[in-house]
Amino acid sequence: MNQAHPHALHGTQHSHPQKHDTDGQAEILDLDAEVLAEHTASITAWLPLRTAPRRIVDLGCGTGAGTFALLDRFPDAQVTAVDASTGYLQRLHAKACARGLDERVRTVQVDLDDSAWPDLGSPDLVWASASMHHIGDPDRALRNVHDALAPDGLFAVVELAGFPRFLPEGAPENRPGLEERCHAATDRFQAEHMPHRGADWGPMLTAAGFTVEGKRTIAVNIEGSSNEAIGRYALNGLQRIRGAVATELSPEDLSALDELLDVGSPHSILRRDDLAMRTERIVWAARRG
Structure with a gap:
């Protein structure tokens, strides 16, 4: 199994320097979109917008979870979908064509750590879901978003809590707490490589000129x-986590994890009827000052 890219371990719609993405990473993003569709719709409905946005930018769009939620919520809007990954953008474009929405979507490939961003127009709404914490200089990125927004434009930052x-x-029965030990190992790695993961974006938004x-x-x-879909999400996610933490786990934990990941085993995670997807999403809505 290939070493898991750390950015693929914990959430959705990523923008990062990696240009070539495995099907596994894209599948996680697609499953995330499917499972969290109602939650994403509730966030778009909650946004404190004064008027319906006509020009939207999805910053770090991944395979399009936010893009299509925003197109559904705002039927008169055009969305510019921005990501570093050409593979994700191709996948998003194919979905847009299949849904008859290609005329409402423009894709832009750019690394958000580049000093110069392309002209994104003057959007009424910028949406960034699980992408801001990947950026090496988020303060500069926030200023870029602030300057790009139309007067009174809104910036929505959405983050998953891991x-x-x-x-x-108590699962699995032979190694209770295995999942938490796997996450503790990935957390140590990610704290070193992504210091802004789990950040409070409120003060940074204010410092960049937002209200x-x-x-x-x-x-x-x-x-x-x-x-x-939750079983497939769990299987795919834990497969990628295994690639990152195999050397960190005890032999007993690794054996128990492999049993969960063996789709032919009676103990496979796909055969369990007690799975649930548990996390938190935090949303900041900030207006251009």
């Missing part, structure tokens, strides 16, 4: 018994 948890506390008009924390707890 990669979701799926197993109940923070709302903050919302949304608890996510979706039962997996009636949603088979």
Whole structure:
């Protein structure tokens, strides 16, 4: 198994320097979009907008979870989808064509750590879901967003509180707490490589000239018994986590993890009926000052 890219371990719609993405990373983003669709729709409905936006930028769009949620919510809007990954953008474009939405979507490939960003127009709304913490100089990026926005434009920053948890506390029965130990290992790695993960974006937004008009924390707890996508999400995510933490785990933990990941095993994670997707999403809504 290939070494998991750390950016793929914990959330959605990433923009980062990696240009070539595996199907596994894209599948995680697609599953995330499917499972969290209702939560994403609730966030777009909550945004403190004064008028319906006509020009939207999805910053770090990944495979398009936010893009299509925004197109659904604002039927008169055009969305510019921005990401570093050509693979993600190609996947997003194909989805837009399949849904008959290609005339409402423009894709732009850019690394958000580049000193110069392309002209993104003068958007009424900029949406950044699980992308800001990947940026090496977020203060500069926030200023870029502020300067690009139309007067009274809104910037929505959405972050997941780490990669979701799926197993109940006492699972698996032979190695209780395995999932948390896996995440503790990835957290140590990610703290070193992504210092802005888990940041409070409020003060940084204010420092960049924004007025923070709302903050919302949304608890996510979706039962997996009636949603088979959650099992596939758990399997895909834990497969990638295994690639990053294999050398950090005890032999007993690694053996138990491999049993969960063995789709032919009676103990496979896909055969469990007690899965649930648990995490938190935090949203900041900030207006251009």
